[in-house]
Amino acid sequence: MNLLDDYWHMYDLTLRTIREDKPDTFLEVxxxxxxxxxPTCTGDAFFPDGADDILGEALHDAGWYVSWQADYLWTATHPRTRARIRFVEGDLYDETPTEGGKR
Known part of the structure; x- marks a missing residue:
């Protein structure tokens, strides 16, 4: 395998792990x-997307509700834990409400 093959193998493995493990909190994701x-930018986590299979779809398959504004801008909410993730061009932000108020 070369570096490019390794990259896409890990990309696919990451999305498969989301689907199989069904994380229900931002920290687990x-x-x-x-x-x-x-993470390399301003977010709490990072995922580049940019392929036919994307993180928002993997989270949806894992039980999250995804509200799409664009491919590069969406929010995912877990129906049981109320965990909330904001995705902005690869950067992910933990927007999970805290007890007694919003984050």
Missing amino acids: AAILNRFQQ
Whole structure:
């Protein structure tokens, strides 16, 4: 395998892990994503997307409700835990409401 093959293998593995493990909190999602790539920008986690299979679809398959504004801008909410993730051009932000108020 070359570096490009390794990259796409890890990309696919990351999305498959989201689907199979069905994380229900931001921290669980971030832990899976950080195995692929550590956050490099302003977000709490990062995932590049940019392929036919994308993170928003993997989260949807794992039980999250995804509200799409664009491919590069969406919010995912877990129906049981109320965890909330904001995706902006690869950067992910934990917008989970805290007890007694919003985050």
